[in-house]
Amino acid sequence: MRRILIVVAAVVLLAGCATAQRKDALTSTLNAYAATLRWGSFQSALKFVDPKVLQMNPPTSLDMARYQQVRVSDYDEGAGPSVVAENEVQQVVQLHLINIHTQSERTVIDRQTWRYDPEAKHWWLTSGLPNVTQD
Known part of the structure; x- marks a missing residue:
């Protein structure tokens, strides 16, 4: 009976450590992306975007040219990420963008979805880069 209790306690501790590591990895990833x-x-x-997503939907040269025309003046995470599933979180971010040619500022909403890969111990952005052309 004592061995069973030790094994159960070890499993619970390991699960707690895995959850803490995943949360720390998420925080680090979101901060680095921001x-x-x-x-x-x-x-x-682009290095944050899930390679499978990039392979299926790579950004065009026009997309990349549009990204070069704006600068982010503010990145507001609001309430932060919310858990959707065991290995998935979503976050709504307000991006304040300045057009480098006109110096006009506008705000776009970026609805991000992040997926955790337990094998690689890595969070991937599955929603892609923000749409900087939205009005």
């Missing part, structure tokens, strides 16, 4: 967009590197932000 910093990447704040510094205006949409090209670098």
